[in-house]
Amino acid sequence: MDISLLLKIAGVGLIVSVVFQILSKSGRDEQAMLVSLAGVVIVLLMLVREIAELLDVIRSLFGI
Numbered sequence: 001m002d003i004s005l006l007l008k009i010a011g012v013g014l015i016v017s018v019v020f021q022i023l024s025k026s027g028r029d030e031q032a033m034l035v036s037l038a039g040v041v042i043v044l045l046m047l048v049r050e051i052a053e054l055l056d057v058i059r060s061l062f063g064i
Helices: 003-025 028-061
Strands: none
Touching: 003 028
């Protein structure tokens, strides 16, 4: 796993948390929830390749 992936995830988390705080303080809780959900989806899409690689390693380890 590369350090750049961790930095990208941390950057997305930082941006999402700032936008979430701004929206929740201005009374737009619904939009804040949607921003946090979008952040989770973005991070999961970034991790799909790593999860697929992990599953390939597990399959080759057990010979499936």
